[in-house]
Amino acid sequence: MVRTDKNGQKGEFKKTTPKDIVYFILPFVSIGFLLLLWYRVSSITSLFPGMVQTYERFLLLLEKPIMRVPFYGHILASLKRVVIALLAAIVVGIAFGTLIGWNKKCDSFFGTVFNFIRPIPPLAWIPLITITFGIGEFPKILIVFIGAVIPIVLNTRAGLLSVEQIYLDVGQLFDANRWQMLWEVAMPCATPAIVAGIKTATSAAWMVVLAAEMLGAKSGVGFLVTRGMDANDMPLVLVAMITIGVIGALLGVITSLIERLICPWMRIK
Amino acid sequence: MKSETVIDNRPVKVQVSHLTKYFGSLHVLDDVSFDIKKGEFVCVVGPTGCGKTTFLNLLTKIYEPSEGELRIDGELADPKKHNLAFVFQEPSALPWLTVEDNLRFGLKIKKLPKEEIERRVDRILKLLGLEEFRKAYPGQLSTSTEQRVIIGRAFAMEPDLLLMDEPYGQMDIKLRFYLEDEVLRLWREIGTTVVFITHNIEEAVYLSEKVLILSNKPATIKEELKNNLPYPRDIASREFVEMRKHITEQIKWW
Numbered sequence: 001m002v003r004t005d006k007n008g009q010k011g012e013f014k015k016t017t018p019k020d021i022v023y024f025i026l027p028f029v030s031i032g033f034l035l036l037l038w039y040r041v042s043s044i045t046s047l048f049p050g051m052v053q054t055y056e057r058f059l060l061l062l063e064k065p066i067m068r069v070p071f072y073g074h075i076l077a078s079l080k081r082v083v084i085a086l087l088a089a090i091v092v093g094i095a096f097g098t099l100i101g102w103n104k105k106c107d108s109f110f111g112t113v114f115n116f117i118r119p120i121p122p123l124a125w126i127p128l129i130t131i132t133f134g135i136g137e138f139p140k141i142l143i144v145f146i147g148a149v150i151p152i153v154l155n156t157r158a159g160l161l162s163v164e165q166i167y168l169d170v171g172q173l174f175d176a177n178r179w180q181m182l183w184e185v186a187m188p189c190a191t192p193a194i195v196a197g198i199k200t201a202t203s204a205a206w207m208v209v210l211a212a213e214m215l216g217a218k219s220g221v222g223f224l225v226t227r228g229m230d231a232n233d234m235p236l237v238l239v240a241m242i243t244i245g246v247i248g249a250l251l252g253v254i255t256s257l258i259e260r261l262i263c264p265w266m267r268i269k
Numbered sequence: 270m271k272s273e274t275v276i277d278n279r280p281v282k283v284q285v286s287h288l289t290k291y292f293g294s295l296h297v298l299d300d301v302s303f304d305i306k307k308g309e310f311v312c313v314v315g316p317t318g319c320g321k322t323t324f325l326n327l328l329t330k331i332y333e334p335s336e337g338e339l340r341i342d343g344e345l346a347d348p349k350k351h352n353l354a355f356v357f358q359e360p361s362a363l364p365w366l367t368v369e370d371n372l373r374f375g376l377k378i379k380k381l382p383k384e385e386i387e388r389r390v391d392r393i394l395k396l397l398g399l400e401e402f403r404k405a406y407p408g409q410l411s412t413s414t415e416q417r418v419i420i421g422r423a424f425a426m427e428p429d430l431l432l433m434d435e436p437y438g439q440m441d442i443k444l445r446f447y448l449e450d451e452v453l454r455l456w457r458e459i460g461t462t463v464v465f466i467t468h469n470i471e472e473a474v475y476l477s478e479k480v481l482i483l484s485n486k487p488a489t490i491k492e493e494l495k496n497n498l499p500y501p502r503d504i505a506s507r508e509f510v511e512m513r514k515h516i517t518e519q520i521k522w523w
Contacts, residue, residue, distance in 0.1 A: 105454065166361050172372050173329065173355045174375035174426070175348050188365040265406040 015167035049235040054242075057235035066227060069219045075247065077219035081137070081212075082205045082251075089201055093149045094194060097156025101190075102182060107157075114153070122147035122208045126215055140212045147208035148201040155197025159190030192263050199255045206248050221247070282307040282462045283430055284347075287337035290323055296487035297323045300337070303490060305430075305480060307466065310456055312473035314464045315483030315491075316520050321466050325434050326463065329355055334438065341429050352379075354428035356436045359416045362407035367389065368418050369403045375426050393421040396455055413444045417451060424455045433465045437472070449475055453500065470516045474509055475502050482519045492519055 004010050035051070042050035061071045069077065071141075100107040100114070122143050133139040163186045171185040213222025221240050228236030260267055283305040290298040305311055315321050326330040326332045328339060330348050341348040346353075354375070361370050372393055376386045394400050397417050407415050416436060423431055433452075437445045449472060456463055467473050473480050477496050484491040494516070498508055 095377055166357065166359060167363060169357070170361050170363065171373075171378075173353070174378045176378045180378055184374070185363070187364070191365065263365070 047234070049238055054235045054238045057233070058239045061236070061239060066224065067218050073225055074219055074221050075243065077217075077223075078206075078209050078213065078221045079247070081141050081144055081209050081220070082202075085141045085209070086148050086198075086202060086205050088174075089139075089145050089148035089152055089205070090198060092145075093152025093197070093201070094156050096149075097153040097197075098160065098182070098187075100153075101160030102186065103159035116152075118150055123211055123215075130216075135216050140209070140217065143212045144205050145211045148205040151200040151204060152194070152197040155193045155200070156190065159193030159197075160186050162193070163189045192259075192266055195259045195262055197244070199252075199259065202251050202255050203248065206244075206251055210244060270343060277306060279306040279308055281305070282342065282480060284340040284343070285328075285337070286340075288327060288334050288339065290320075290327060290332065290335040291335045298327070298334075299487035299489050301488065301490055302337075303493060305462055305479075307458045308462055310453075310463045310465065310476060310478045311481060312477035312479070313464060313481045313483065314468065314470060314473045314516060314520060315488060316485055317468070319483045319485055320488040321468075321483065322434060324483070325432055325464070325466055328430070328432055329353055342392070351430070352426055352428040354423035354426045354431045356419055356431070356433040357425050358435045358438050360407070360412060360419065362410075362415050362418050362422075364407050367404050367406055368399055368410070371407065371418050372422050372425050375422060379426075381508075389425045389427070393425045393455075396458060397421045397451065413448065416440070416448065420448070420452060420455065424459050424461060427459060431461045431463045433463065435467055436465075438468070445469075445472065450501070452476070470513050470520075471504060473505060473516065474512050480516060482516060505522075 002010060003013055004084060005013055014202050038051060042048045042053075065071070065073070096110075100110050125143055125146055128140045129142055133142065165191055167185050168181065171181045176184060209220070210222035210225070213220035214226045217223045224240035224243075225237055228234065228238075282303045285304070286302045288298055288301040290296075301324070313321060313324065323332065327334050328346075330339075330346060330353075341351045346351070357515060362368075363374060366374060369390055372390045373386055376389060381389075394403060397420075399414070399421065401416065402410060402414065402418075407418065410418070419437065420433075423433075436452075437448055440448065452463075452465075453476060455461075465473075465476060474496065480492075480494040480496055481490055482492045482494065483489070494512070496512065498506075498512070503512075
């Protein structure tokens with residue numbers, strides 16, 4: 001139907017349909033169900049902390065620091081480890097991924113070793129890293145780095161190997177040298193894959209940092225979980241878990257925004 | 270067929286002599302020789318599978334000829350020295366670059382001065398009427414607009430030799446007509462030497478100043494046909510139809 005919008009522009013405009021409303025409501029419904037489930041479980045057994053208890057523990061946490069670190073300090077401690085490890089993983093991962101994705105000799109030289117190291121979970125490195133570097137900040141960041149660097153290397157390599165021949169031909173016909181082929185053709189072409197690798201790496205890093213903190217740290221959200229477990233403070237465990245979920249989701253949103261910024265041409269497909 | 274002699278004083282730009290190509294024992298091209306004048310528009314037609322693409326790939330130096338040579342301005346053709354541009358059959362705009370950056374692509378690789386790049390890009394954008402799409406990405410454009418960008422990208426190089434391999438092969442007739450006029454306009458404005466491969470005989474007669482008719486494999490030049498019909502050409506005129514029929518007759522392989 002032809003209508004006039006508020007600027008006096010004539011045309012056919014999208015109307016809000018019942019379907020749109022359903023799509024808008026469904027996420028809230030699912031959260032509602034989750035809360036309901038929580039409520040049911042906590043009312044059956046008193047060992048499982050209820051919502052009110054958890055909320056009160058949250059308020060207490062805001063007032064009373066644990067290990068002299070306030071609540072936001074724990075979040076920042078975890079985020080700091082993630083960010084440092086991620087930045088290092090991005091630099092090293094893209095460089096190494098490019099090396100093995102662009103140079104066949106390097107790929108066959110490093111490929112086997114990399115394929116052997118790749119399936120080892122980052123947490124399996126903890127004993128070796130602990131006896132080598134102790135339990136300071138560096139070993140934690142190193143563990144997170146191991147978890148984050150692998151998806152970046154894999155995606156960079158795969159992205160470079162799947163550059164379409166026609167784009168390479170275009171570069172060739174404009175007489176690009178090997179360096180220009182890499183920077184002007186292959187890298188931009190592989191960018192969406194690399195960014196996807198960084199997204200995977202970010203969520204991996206967030207998981208690994210919490211696990212690393214649970215195994216010996218004096219700050220961080222993962223430490224709060226361990227602390228709650230040791231002190232039999234289940235509401236604290238739940239507060240920490242919810243924090244982990246919220247921050248993880250926020251990190252996902254942020255990386256998606258960065259993806260749209262770096263790959264504007266992907267938005268329109 | 271009536272052939273008028275029009276004096277063509279343009280210097281020879283491309284000189285192909287005794288071009289021969291074997292793939293193993295498969296004889297694809299046999300002793301092909303011809304000249305292209307500076308700024309000339311040459312169309313190449315031939316029966317299916319006669320080696321048109323091989324012919325083109327020899328000109329771009331993607332393949333080395335088994336025998337014979339290709340000279341540009343009297344020197345052996347060398348992609349490092351000579352400026353060759355190429356329009357592929359399939360859309361080949363770089364999806365991560367905007368329209369204007371696609372036009373800049375080859376110029377930047379050649380490391381031309383910035384002002385020169387901007388001058389050429391602006392000119393091509395204007396000539397092709399692409400100004401409104403300047404900041405658009407190829408994915409946002411229709412196939413024909415994308416093909417115009419690619420053609421513009423090739424012309425922006427102001428190449429010594431522009432090779433086009435059935436650039437309108439995938440398009441419907443309306444777009445073809447439109448883009449044929451477009452390519453003629455660019456050619457006239459910029460004065461590029463063009464070799465245009467097509468399987469569409471009408472297109473060859475509509476565009477070219479000279480038609481090279483290739484024979485069946487191993488391909489030789491069956492006929493080198495001057496096309497002096499005045500532009501813009503009337504596809505319904507008697508001379509046009511005659512020439513079209515003549516070429517059709519020539520490439521019949523049955």
